[in-house]
Amino acid sequence: MENSVFKALAHPARRQLLALLRKGPRLAGDLAAEFEASWPTMSRHLAVLKEAELITAERQGNQILYRVNTSVLEDAATALLGLLGRDNGDDDLKEAAE
Amino acid sequence: MENSVFKALAHPARRQLLALLRKGPRLAGDLAAEFEASWPTMSRHLAVLKEAELITAERQGNQILYRVNTSVLEDAATALLGLLGRDNGDDDLKEAAE
């Protein structure tokens, strides 16, 4: 649901994870290494993001590759813009405001 | 801080408050009346939004008028779009909104 997305975005470490993934898919351990927090802690943050469907996981043999789920992030941004009462300007969103 | 903004957005009641305020400024009691939760509870949600500077409060005699702080909400939306790696081009935001 939408709510889990915003709750997932509420933690700075998770937003930073998304920022890292923005540049391309990365392995779990690779991501965890960028943070001060312990590996299990980062693993949990990744799980929260996955639960909100903000990221997807794919096993690559021994390791796990994460990537951003762009459309869900887009939906969240669109929801915020909707709160502004302004049109998004996104290609596939047409408003019916008169 | 940016973080308090996303934390404030994490609760559905607070996003709904913003949605109500999107259409124009409203009195605290007027807003509280729209929710099932008790008035003090809504008052606290308003305080969280104010703390994040997503809204501003203005006394009108006996009552308090709240309004959305558009720029902070814009910043949050922009931050999300930034996570998408796409350019939002809102330097000006003078796009003809409808």
Place this chain on the structure above:
DNA sequence: CTGCTAATTAGCAATTATGCTAATCTCTGG
């Protein structure tokens, strides 16, 4: 000052989030 309405703050219980260490799982390679 008293009383009244609008709204916030205090205090409390219950739930949820965070972050650690230890234990477990999954896969690869001998």
Place this chain on the structure above:
DNA sequence: CCAGAGATTAGCATAATTGCTAATTAGCAG
């Protein structure tokens, strides 16, 4: 099978959030 790396899950303690009722503040009218 066993050993090891990569990663998650379990369990626990602490902190933060949520939402209530009761108490309090702020302003207005008499």
